[in-house]
Amino acid sequence: MSEATRKLAAIVFTDIVGFTKLSAKDEKKAFQLLDTQRDLLKPIVKTFNGDWLKEMGDGLLLTFSTVSAAVECSIQIQSAVKDIENLDLRIGIHEGEITEKDGDVFGDDVNVASRIEPFSAAGGISISGKVQQNISSLPEYRTEYLGQPSFKGVAQKVEVYCIVSHSLPKPKLDKINAKLDSGSNKSLFKRIIFPITGFVFTLIGGIVWFILPLLSFGSANEGENYEKRIAVLYFENRGETKDLYFADGLTEEIISRLSRVKDLSVVSKFDIAEFKGKNINIENIKDKTKADFILSGNVLRINDKIKITAELTDIIKREVPWGDTFERNVTDIFSVQDEVALNIVNNLDMNISSRDRESVTIDPTSNVKVFDRLAKAKASAYNLRTTDDGIDNMINTLNEIVSDDSTYADALSTRGFYLFLKYWYQGYWTKAEKLEKGKVILKNCLIDLETSLRYDSSNRIALAFLPVAHLVSLWNEPSATSKIFTARKALVEVNEFREKYPDDFMSNFVKGLYHRLKARMAAISSDSDYDLAVKHLALSIEQTRNAIRNNISDPMIKNIYEESLNNLAYFQQTYSDYSSAIEYYNELEEINMRDKQYERLSRAYSSHATTLQLVGNYELSIDYSFKYEKLNNHLKSPSVPYLAKILISSNYIYMGEPKIGIDILQELQNDYSTIAKTGLDVGSGYYYYLAKASIGLGKNKEAIKYLSSFIDLFDQLVIEKAGNEFHLWTVTGKRMVGKSLLALAYAKDGKDKKSSDFIESITTEIPT
Structure with missing residues (x-):
């Protein structure tokens, strides 16, 4: 017996799709297919100096000395077999240490490679995070993140990607037998993110525990009542x-x-x-x-x-x-x-x-002409944009209709809905100078919706949006007690709507948001919340998408369609289900490009670029950042080119090119002081990425200077946002991120006491 030897290798597993079925149907043809595979693939493997270690039925185990050789060989294999009947291969690649003995290989990494292969599409190639890191700097390869499975019997954590360049197909995760374990990401949220953000929910005085029994989204309400x-x-x-x-x-x-x-x-x-x-x-x-x-x-x-x-x-x-x-x-x-x-x-x-x-x-009304005018107004709402005067013009039209019949429930609820859109899309909840006027707009919205239900207790728009408006109004309530009872009222209204309109897209939208919120709260979340959030938001998307395609004139459709897409994309991005998030961002971009909704399109491009950055696809993230920047030809906003350059520079920093990142950031130096004050924390990325790049260049003292400026900015923002709890939590959380990086910079600079002090200051911001 030979001695065992260990070495680093790129491990490749292949499998013939549908081979078992073919064997049962025509055994002779199946064995001929194996001969064809062997005769065709062995020379290709030899070309790349690979080792043909083992044939396991229809599967192959190969090893290579480098990742690039394994990837190139696998691409050539897929190209060679694509036109051969029944020779549809799935290929998985991983890099790790293997133990060779008696012509066989063993080890945890061999096991990982075998588990990655089922995530490949037929004719495609799936790879581990280690392989992706090796090829991410090579422009000829493009990859997409699939998720993080939990493999039984495997100690290490594994991320799975697929190669989407070279005309290789991307797998449909709902069609493959191997499944990603979303629980691993949820536990990450519980273990790491929640301790940082959990104080958000503490501040509202135990609202969730008080209202949770009111909201039963269990199977009892899903039956045929x-x-x-x-x-x-x-x-x-x-x-x-x-x-x-x-x-x-x-x-x-x-x-x-x-x-x-x-x-x-x-x-x-x-x-x-x-x-x-x-x-x-x-x-x-x-x-x-x-x-x-x-x-x-x-x-x-x-x-x-x-x-x-x-x-x-x-x-x-x-x-x-x-x-x-x-x-x-x-x-x-x-x-x-x-x-x-x-x-x-x-x-x-x-x-x-x-x-x-x-x-x-x-x-609905005693005035037929008023009925006709509202029907026309609703039909025209199909093409309404939130970026022009469409909302204000619609409100003016509805004011005229309501003045002719102040008891017309549908007109009142529709006006209440558009007042909510005005509040939400025109910055009356985000911009300090608009907050007081925003409170008046939201109050009038609530009055219209509640009045509508006095005249028609089944009014669909009022039942759908009254709980939404009440939940949003929580931020304006002065005391914890009033917040609790407003939330209680809102959730009772949610149940009323669900019971009256169980199939409505708004029911699915609200149920999706509920489970999304609950999934994010570690203390009360369950394993099913992630799946239920995805299920109901996806149903809402499907319903509103069908309605849009068939020109159903409902004022809520386009807004809920986009909000469902936004919420589901961001939610799945949060849980590292990046491939699904990217698909939804693509859909958002398509509809907003078609409708020339440039402000919404810019948000989709920005989120898409951020997600691509998270999966390590920095080149494509830069492309989307440039698309985002180009939209400023329509938007004329000083913050868009600024934020685009922040995104571009951060990609170069993450690519290991901090000098290029700093050069881009220094172009923004003259714009920073102006831009920093135009939004919630628009200017913060400037200092943060200057600091991150400086750490990458070993310039820790400069990093400390930049991070000190970053934290000074957020100290000001915390004071400024003290009257708006949602924004206060957001800026406080981001200040904690800056403090964490500053603690690291001090540690790298040998100032351990300073580093410890900042870590201590972070812990004091999290209520126990």
Whole structure:
């Protein structure tokens, strides 16, 4: 027996996709495929001085003296087999120490390499973090982060990437057998991040513990708590294109009326959006909506005359229990809606109380012209932008409508919604000079939403956004007690909305946000919270995406679509699920580029660049930073080119080029004093990355100088943000990051006492 020897090697595992199935079907063909693999691949491996160590059924174990040889050989292998039938390979590469004995290899790193291979796409290559670090500085390779699995029997932590250059495919994580363990990232949050940020939740006086029992997102509320279910399909517009809003408005008013009936479940208009304008396929609708009945129809409007045809279909019995045609004046539209709604409830084969019968005949307003104007306003909201005067113009239009009918619930709730958008998107919660006026805007928003529910207790927009507005108003409440009761009120309202509209995209959005918040709170989070947050936010995205594609005119759609994308992308980025986050940022960029929403597009580019930096794809991060900078041709903001250069310089610093990073930062020296005061902490990156680059160059005294300036800036910001808890927590946390780096700089400079003092000052900022 030969002696065991240890050495550093690049380890490659390959596997033929579908080989087991092929063997069961045609054993002879399977063995021929193995011969083909051996004859084709052995010469390639030899070219790169690799060792053909072992054939394990359809799999191969190879080793190479360098990572670059292993990667190049694997790329050539995939290129060589791509046109050979059934020879679809998955390849995994890892670098580590191996023990060689008797022609075989052993060790923890061999085990790791074998576990990485299943994360590859068919025809692709997955690699470990060690391999990615080796090739990250080589411009010909591009990689994407997949996640951090937890391998049983493997002591070391492993990050998995895939190579996406050289026309190699990226795996779909939901289609592979090996799964990433999101729990490892969650435990990281519990062990490291929460001790730093946990004081955020302590400051609000135990709100979460007080309100948590009120909010049960368990399976009890997810069941079928209804007697019958109906899908109201969008009525076909048989008139001119300009009258489409009228047909859509009629459909949505019928949905609204039927939603008032107890024990009747009405399919959300967003879940029937995909059927709009298409031939009716009863089986398809039944499968996707689980409905018992379908209401369909068409509308023809000619000047002041309307012709409406409606038909109710019993899906189970394949019968049409009711249908009718109405030819009336436009001014009679409410009486038509009354008749349609009553005929529907009378033919659903269920017991309807007299109160519910009366509720479906309650008209939204007494003024048909006001109804028509609001329907047009909602339709135009589809193209509304938050970066121009669109919000203010919409509020002015709604002011006129409300002045004509101050009891019109839908107009009040819509105005309340746009007041919230004004507060949120126009900086009334972030900019010090706007905070007081912002409180007034938010108060008026709450008044409109609450008043709307007094006139229509089922109003969807008011039920959806009242809890959101209440939760946001927490930052303006003066005492812990008022915060607790405002939060309690908001969460009771959340449950009311969920019970009334369980299928609505807002229900999924709110449930997603709830589990996202809970997942971030180590004291009360559970393993399911991450998955539930992702599930519900993804459902919200799917519903709003379908609605947008089918031109459903709802004022909340685009905003919730983008906010769902933003929240899910940032959430998954936080938990190191970078590949999913990048996919959502790509989608955000696509829609905002199409709609010329340049401010939103800039946020997507900036977040995308930051995520790419986190996965070590610095070159591509620089590309997105330049895209972000280029948008300033539209935005005309002094902070955009500044922040873009901060991103670019930080990438060079992380790439091991601190001198280039400093050169870029020094170009910003003249702009710093002005830019630093334009936002929450826009200027902070300047000092932070100057310090980081200085440490990289061994200039610890300069790093200490820059970090001292960084902390001075945040000392000022902490005082400035004392009246806004959310921002106070943010700047306090970032000041702690600066202090941590300063402690490191002092330690490198041999000043251990100074270093210890700063570490001590950090711990005193975290309440016990």
